[in-house]
Amino acid sequence: MTRACLRLAPAFIAALVASPAFAQESKIDPADTAWMIGATGLVLMMTIPGLALFYAGMVRKKNVLATMAQSLAATFLVSILWAFVGYSLAFTGDGAFIGTFERIFLAGVTLDAISPLAKTIPESLFMIYQMTFAIITVALVAGSVADRLRFSAFLLFCALWLLLVYVPIAHWVWGGGFLGTYGLIDFAGGTVVHLNAGIAGLVAAYMLGARRGYGSENLAPYDLALAVIGVGLLWVGWFGFNGGSALGANSRAAMAIVSTHLAASMGAFTWMALEWWTRGKPSVLGMISGAVAGLGTITPASGFVLPMQAVLIGLIAGAFCFWACTWLKRKVGYDDSLDVFGVHGVGGMTGTLLAGVFAVGALSATPELPGGVHGLLEGNPQQVVAQLYGIVVTLVWSGALTFVILKVIGALVPLRVRQEDEVMGLDVSLHGEALQ
Amino acid sequence: MKLVIAIIKPFKLDEVREALTRIGIHGMTVAEVKGYGRQKGHTEIYRGAEYEVNFLPKLRLEIAIASEQLDQVMEVLAVTARTGQIGDGKIFVVPIERAMRIRTGETDVEAL
Numbered sequence A: 001m002t003r004a005c006l007r008l009a010p011a012f013i014a015a016l017v018a019s020p021a022f023a024q025e026s027k028i029d030p031a032d033t034a035w036m037i038g039a040t041g042l043v044l045m046m047t048i049p050g051l052a053l054f055y056a057g058m059v060r061k062k063n064v065l066a067t068m069a070q071s072l073a074a075t076f077l078v079s080i081l082w083a084f085v086g087y088s089l090a091f092t093g094d095g096a097f098i099g100t101f102e103r104i105f106l107a108g109v110t111l112d113a114i115s116p117l118a119k120t121i122p123e124s125l126f127m128i129y130q131m132t133f134a135i136i137t138v139a140l141v142a143g144s145v146a147d148r149l150r151f152s153a154f155l156l157f158c159a160l161w162l163l164l165v166y167v168p169i170a171h172w173v174w175g176g177g178f179l180g181t182y183g184l185i186d187f188a189g190g191t192v193v194h195l196n197a198g199i200a201g202l203v204a205a206y207m208l209g210a211r212r213g214y215g216s217e218n219l220a221p222y223d224l225a226l227a228v229i230g231v232g233l234l235w236v237g238w239f240g241f242n243g244g245s246a247l248g249a250n251s252r253a254a255m256a257i258v259s260t261h262l263a264a265s266m267g268a269f270t271w272m273a274l275e276w277w278t279r280g281k282p283s284v285l286g287m288i289s290g291a292v293a294g295l296g297t298i299t300p301a302s303g304f305v306l307p308m309q310a311v312l313i314g315l316i317a318g319a320f321c322f323w324a325c326t327w328l329k330r331k332v333g334y335d336d337s338l339d340v341f342g343v344h345g346v347g348g349m350t351g352t353l354l355a356g357v358f359a360v361g362a363l364s365a366t367p368e369l370p371g372g373v374h375g376l377l378e379g380n381p382q383q384v385v386a387q388l389y390g391i392v393v394t395l396v397w398s399g400a401l402t403f404v405i406l407k408v409i410g411a412l413v414p415l416r417v418r419q420e421d422e423v424m425g426l427d428v429s430l431h432g433e434a435l436q
Numbered sequence B: 001m002k003l004v005i006a007i008i009k010p011f012k013l014d015e016v017r018e019a020l021t022r023i024g025i026h027g028m029t030v031a032e033v034k035g036y037g038r039q040k041g042h043t044e045i046y047r048g049a050e051y052e053v054n055f056l057p058k059l060r061l062e063i064a065i066a067s068e069q070l071d072q073v074m075e076v077l078a079v080t081a082r083t084g085q086i087g088d089g090k091i092f093v094v095p096i097e098r099a100m101r102i103r104t105g106e107t108d109v110e111a112l
Helices: A002-018 A030-058 A061-091 A123-145 A151-173 A178-182 A190-208 A224-246 A251-279 A284-298 A307-332 A340-358 A382-412 A419-424 A426-431 B010-022 B067-081
Strands: B002-008 B029-035 B042-046 B049-053 B056-065 B089-095
Touching (some): A030 A123, A030 A224, A061 A123, A061 A151, A061 A426, A123 A151, A123 A340, A151 A178, A151 A190, A190 A382, A251 A284, A251 A307, A284 A307, A284 A340, A307 A340, A340 A382, A419 A426, B002 B067, B010 B056, B010 B067, B056 B067
Antiparallel strands (some): B002 B056, B002 B089, B029 B056, B042 B049
């Protein structure tokens, strides 16, 4: 009897291991790791210098360095805080609302540690990859209040907003929290990054008020060539943003990259065409804005849709964001200086919804979920409900907390620079530097 | 001695310089300036925000010459800088009281 059991033991153990709970072994895969290291670099590049150049090129000369300072500060401050506590609270544990402190100061992130959320790469890599997402989300918000936010207020904002807004939402959507478990799909950050930053930017723009001279003075961009270079870096970097969200070197990553690129292309084309039609000339700023609109909109859907669907999503993105940045902004009257809400907010919302419409099960099939996630067009209208839920939760949490955070900061240091400093320019008044 | 100040369209610079060289003028100072006159500005549009740009880029040439050359220089300048379109520019002449070549110390007409 004992010898029979012993002979059967290997088969028994093999059966245990093959069952769904152990379907994907936690083992560092060199190909996945290599790609994710590259993707991390690409996404960091999106902020420095991608976003820095994009934003700085669009403000006036006297504020170029100050605008870049915001991207830089977001990078170094968010990085430290993420490693200290942000990562732990976002990506550990089973909590519906927040993670645990088990990875505080990266405790437990040893050489060979692996997160259950990314089973084939080192945990240190998963941590830093996610860090680059946190960095760019925080940096994006600054665009809405360009030319008038005090630097000290911005630093406080980076810290508080990261911990109170970004970290919870990241946990809810990706870290095992209630939105993910409800069924919300968000491949690379339609809610966590774009809608989040967009609504925060809009709230901030309202709270700070418009720039001096908005609507009457010439606020023309300093150097659109910088902005074009910035968007180039963003576009290429987005291959890491969406492609890397597959967390592996596989065909899903490849498909996500294809969808990303086609949506960007279609977004650029659509915005250009609409501008040509309505204003008589296709502007370079319009082309790059359309590309970013396409990129932001495809982000949540990129690993869930097919390339031709991505083209359609890009077209919708270009059209919708064009409308938001021209007609809507003028009608409602807010000074969202660099259109963070118009592009990222509107795009993120639209893309998150469309992900629920177009999701193709075959692309998200896993051993745990062999059919994958189906969207409305594959007969699952419930997915759209989940997407709407995620959108509303993000809007409400980010909007409300951003308001509270800015109120708190405003009680400590004035949010807005002094009038004479705004006129003189932030480069000189905040940083003591000037472009020659 | 006269200082001839000419505001011209930027793309005319090479043509003007070559023509002046041919009549014996071998030096000038050029600055990029902005200005307007009868040529109105243009409209620029950035993501739906329209800006009326009133100042147009021009070049300001300063040429120091002996008084005898004035008529010839003004003639050559005007002919080469002219396009016939509004915005061609203007020429002003002011007298030079004193002049000196820094390297050698030569003064007045010898310095030109």
